Amino acid sequence: MTDNAQAHTLIGAYVLDAVSDTERRAFEEHIAGCPSCARETAELLETTALLAGGTTAEPPAHLRDRVLAAAARTRQPPPRTDDPPPRRNSGGRWPRVAIPVAAAGIAVAVTLGVQAVHTNDRLERDLQALEQVNSRNGQVARLLAAPDAKLVRGEVTGGGTGTVVASRMKGEVVFLADGLARLPEDRTYQMWLIGADGPRSAGLLASSEGPPLLASGFTGTEAVGLTVEPRGGSPRPTTPTVVVLPLV
């Protein structure tokens, strides 16, 4: 139930291919038993297809010959026309559950006459600018860019998950909280870098749903831990950790 609810919140991210493989599997299991979820998923996939329809670009002419030649060399699995179409599709993310979507109606909505759009290069530049400007916290973006960036996620005692992205090369770590239990006014979550010398404070989480918390001085030998501390934080942890994310 909790797992299902958790999976269901991922529907948008799933449709955008913005989930991990594990999350994708969990979501697909979820919708296999939930026709209304499968239907919503299918509708949102139709929606993204329309979004893509605004950014068409003519491929080079030689690609057509290459694709047709490659197809001619590629065997299709033998057609089994008397069977109903298979419900499972390892080749795509199509939901496995039959959905009574009115395909004809959708076909009308999808404009098949492909309009040449000549402004793709500008869209491309604008997307770049959007990413750049949005990297208000440039350090977070650089951290994500690090070749050794490592992502670890774990369940937090009391609810929610913690995700850490860490890079030894950058010496930085960022913590992302998701759905942590709300704390009383006089308590706060505190992040710790836990190394051979014991835990070292890496900052306080502004709230249970706060923005990413970035800490530097990461040497690559630590785990990241989270404890609940009195407001203002503690020099050393005073309670057991609610999550420990090992980074080695």
Next chain:
Amino acid sequence: MAGRERKLQAVPDDDAGDVTAEQLLVLVARGDDKAFARLYDVVAARVFGLVRHVVRDHAQSEEVTQEVLVEVWRTAARYDPGRGSAVAWVMTMAHRRAVDRVRSAQAATRREDLAARRDAETPFDAVSEQVAARIEQRQVRRCLATLTDLQRESILLGYFRGYSYPETAAVLGVPLGTVKTRMRDGLIRLRDCLGVAR
């Protein structure tokens, strides 16, 4: 083969008008190469346009586009018209392939490239508006404009850039839960605005 000839008659080369992508895909599933060529003409610009945004490298975009379309040829029998449009089926496959391509080793390069170029000082709102404005299809543009900034940014970065939702959260500087929610409610708002059949 008699059956083959009947299919060719059903899809004459000189009549590009009335056949839907759904019908073409059904013919492709039966090995009809003419139908596949026609389907290519219908979807290739769409696929290539999307893949190019996500993958960014031109040569690799061609490769991925080819992979996607050959996969369409190979697995056409799995398409079930009862579950959605042919174009959405193809685009779903295309997006997944493109994202797979950038998620591996290239992710690092892609973002280093991004970090290296981070010198733009364009005001944020202006950029967000420009992005929406460049998406030419009028209805899509109009509907994107009905989203909140955060909904629009989460969807554009996720869809056209292939960012995972934790990455999107980090880039936008907002909590993970917020990004998940905005991706979903933004897509729902787009769906309703675009009139996707329900």
